Amino acid sequence: MVISSLLRRRSRMIVALLAVAIGATILSGLITIYYDIPRQMGQEFRSYGANLVIVPSGNEATISMDTVKKAAAYLPAENLIGLAPYRYQTVKINEQPFMAAGTDLAEAQKTSPYWFVSGRWPESEGEALIGQEVSNVIRLLPGSLFTITGTDAKGAAFEREFTVSGVVQTGGTEEAFIFMSLPDFESMMDESGKVDAAECSISASGETLAEIAEKISANVPGVSPRLVKRVTESEGAVLTKLQALVYLVTVIVLLLTMICVATTMMAVVAERRREIGLRKALGAANRSIVFEFLGEGAFLGGLGGVFGAVFGFVFAQEVSVRVFSRSITFQPLLIPVTLVASVAVTALACLIPVRSATDVDPAIVLRGE
Amino acid sequence: MDLLELRDISKIYGTLKALQNINLTIKQGEWLAIMGPSGSGKTTMMNIIGCMDKPSAGSVILDGQTISRESAKNLTAIRRDKIGLIFQQFHLINYLTAVENVMVAQYYHSMPDEKEALLALERVGLANRAKHLPSQLSGGEQQRVCIARALINYPMLILADEPTGNLDETNEGIVLEIFRQLHREGSTIIVVTHDPEVAEEAQRTVVLEHGRIAHIHPHGSHPHGGGHDHHHHAEETEVPA
Ligand SMILES: Nc1ncnc2c1ncn2[C@@H]1O[C@H](COP(=O)(O)OP(=O)(O)OP(=O)(O)O)[C@@H](O)[C@H]1O
Ligand SMILES: [Mg+2]
Numbered sequence: 001m002v003i004s005s006l007l008r009r010r011s012r013m014i015v016a017l018l019a020v021a022i023g024a025t026i027l028s029g030l031i032t033i034y035y036d037i038p039r040q041m042g043q044e045f046r047s048y049g050a051n052l053v054i055v056p057s058g059n060e061a062t063i064s065m066d067t068v069k070k071a072a073a074y075l076p077a078e079n080l081i082g083l084a085p086y087r088y089q090t091v092k093i094n095e096q097p098f099m100a101a102g103t104d105l106a107e108a109q110k111t112s113p114y115w116f117v118s119g120r121w122p123e124s125e126g127e128a129l130i131g132q133e134v135s136n137v138i139r140l141l142p143g144s145l146f147t148i149t150g151t152d153a154k155g156a157a158f159e160r161e162f163t164v165s166g167v168v169q170t171g172g173t174e175e176a177f178i179f180m181s182l183p184d185f186e187s188m189m190d191e192s193g194k195v196d197a198a199e200c201s202i203s204a205s206g207e208t209l210a211e212i213a214e215k216i217s218a219n220v221p222g223v224s225p226r227l228v229k230r231v232t233e234s235e236g237a238v239l240t241k242l243q244a245l246v247y248l249v250t251v252i253v254l255l256l257t258m259i260c261v262a263t264t265m266m267a268v269v270a271e272r273r274r275e276i277g278l279r280k281a282l283g284a285a286n287r288s289i290v291f292e293f294l295g296e297g298a299f300l301g302g303l304g305g306v307f308g309a310v311f312g313f314v315f316a317q318e319v320s321v322r323v324f325s326r327s328i329t330f331q332p333l334l335i336p337v338t339l340v341a342s343v344a345v346t347a348l349a350c351l352i353p354v355r356s357a358t359d360v361d362p363a364i365v366l367r368g369e
Numbered sequence: 370m371d372l373l374e375l376r377d378i379s380k381i382y383g384t385l386k387a388l389q390n391i392n393l394t395i396k397q398g399e400w401l402a403i404m405g406p407s408g409s410g411k412t413t414m415m416n417i418i419g420c421m422d423k424p425s426a427g428s429v430i431l432d433g434q435t436i437s438r439e440s441a442k443n444l445t446a447i448r449r450d451k452i453g454l455i456f457q458q459f460h461l462i463n464y465l466t467a468v469e470n471v472m473v474a475q476y477y478h479s480m481p482d483e484k485e486a487l488l489a490l491e492r493v494g495l496a497n498r499a500k501h502l503p504s505q506l507s508g509g510e511q512q513r514v515c516i517a518r519a520l521i522n523y524p525m526l527i528l529a530d531e532p533t534g535n536l537d538e539t540n541e542g543i544v545l546e547i548f549r550q551l552h553r554e555g556s557t558i559i560v561v562t563h564d565p566e567v568a569e570e571a572q573r574t575v576v577l578e579h580g581r582i583a584h585i586h587p588h589g590s591h592p593h594g595g596g597h598d599h600h601h602h603a604e605e606t607e608v609p610a
Contacts, residue, residue: 008464278462281419284477362448366412
């Protein structure tokens with residue numbers, strides 16, 4: 001009887017249902033996005049380079065590779081984008097001083113995805129990637145040969161020939177560097193197993209990074225992990241702003257849904273004034289009238305909530321794919337949350353019209369108003 | 370036994386005296402008609418008797434209970450349990466079928482019971498119209514649904530405000546026949562009407578003018594056995610269900 005009575009009044013109910021369903025859809029979509037933003041943006045942000053750097057602590061000059069491995073054990077494997085160890089040494093080309101850097105080239109590409117390389121990254125022994133500044137000074141282009149001279153770790157002079165595989169632009173100090181693989185560097189310098197720093201790129205918030213750093217400095221002697229403040233802080237600020245924006249929009253959508261549902265329910269009450277009077281004349285207590293309208297509201301809210309939970313995920317997925325080019329993880333908890341929220345909002349929106357429904361005077365029925 | 374007593378009832382709207390010093394008693398099983406020009410206070414009186422309004426002064430005693438002192442909440446309960454209302458405009462809920470409209474009254478009273486509701490429709494000759502919406506029924510049929518709804522909870526008092534006001538003669542006849550039947554079964558009926566022929570059917574007619582009782586006619590020549598004789602007969606042989 002309730003269902004069929006709703007069906008026979010479907011046009012009005014469809015409007016109300018639509019309002020609730022759209023509201024619930026946007027609500028659940030926005031909440032999904034709200035909670036997915038840090039994850040999505042975290043990966044996005046990682047293109048800005050390393051956010052944690054491990055350097056020697058106190059009076060140490062270098063870190064051993066073993067220590068780096070120990071420290072790496074404290075990094076969350078699933079969120080670790082890359083870890084590139086670096087060893088630096090001043091060398092000379094044509095009697096001009098430059099900084100040579102040996103690193104794990106594959107990892108360096110991951111920690112510094114924003115580097116722009118003309119030519120390519122070194123692939124085989126004896127190849128080097130030179131910074132734009134180096135290229136300007138000594139007029140080297142990809143493919144050209146050049147000779148590095150200097151003093152190795154044992155104090156002996158060396159002279160070594162490299163091929164330029166590419167020229168790198170970074171917009172930073174790296175443009176004055178010459179990058180080569182760590183094995184090349186080590187054989188050139190006649191040493192092994194030591195690095196000056198390790199750059200890590202981790203997809204995590206500032207707080208998580210700080211916790212990781214704390215653990216490493218407490219458990220691994222000889223190293224001091226440092227957050228790259230410039231990166232983590234601006235990430236944090238952007239995240240906060242984005243989330244605040246989504247939060248604001250969510251609240252506005254909730255309010256709009258409430259207004260829409262309340263207006264519809266008010267119209268329903270106004271339309272049914274005479275019917276309410278009749279029901280009261282037939283002996284309906286105020287409580288029954290309230291139950292009836294709230295029940296109807298809750299039913300609309302529940303149904304709208306179900307639609308909302310389903311379409312909300314589709315909506316969030318769509319937004320995520322378009323904006324971040326990544327898919328979203330489904331949050332099962334969001335189904336009950338959306339349901340409860342839309343039932344609560346609809347019930348709340350029904351309160352004012354329901355109160356005016358109980359004010360209807362049964363005497364209007366005989367008066368034939 | 371007196372079912373209803375109005376003691377010195379007045380109803381005042383602002384400066385307008387809709388009812389003034391009304392005194393009236395109605396016996397169990399009586400059929401009373403109320404007549405009077407428009408604005409004379411007939412509906413106002415029905416609303417007060419029907420527990421939908423309270424008098425400004427005076428007391429109303431229904432079935433031994435002074436209802437004019439009850440709270441709105443109790444009035445609702447009394448209305449539900451003791452009164453059956455029949456309206457000139459029928460007031461059916463337009464999105465419910467005939468039988469569902471009858472069941473609404475059951476719902477607020479106790480429990481909806483479709484079988485019983487169908488029986489009530491059968492009594493007013495609408496068994497084959499039970500699943501129709503009001504818009505698919507004629508005026509006379511709608512009025513009969515309204516009557517079935519008024520009777521479904523076995524009220525001790527049936528109030529009808531212009532029940533035939535919107536009906537043609539044929540349907541008026543059908544409705545009057547139902548009233549006669551109810552009367553024979555011992556129901557107490559109060560009918561407001563403009564139609565002297567309808568009033569003629571009742572045992573007494575109260576005529577209101579400007580909110581006062583102008584006069585009361587007993588109908589000696591009652592078509593169904595005549596006034597008091599019939600009344601006693603009804604009381605002795607048939608008990609309201
Ligand atoms: N709620 C109200 N507020 C103010 N005045 C009212 C109200 N209800 C009725 N009245 C006035 O009380 C008087 C009696 O009205 P009532 O409806 O009882 O007349 P009636 O005899 O039923 O008339 P009709 O035959 O036209 O139905 C009228 O003058 C009417 O305008
Ligand atoms: Mg009237």
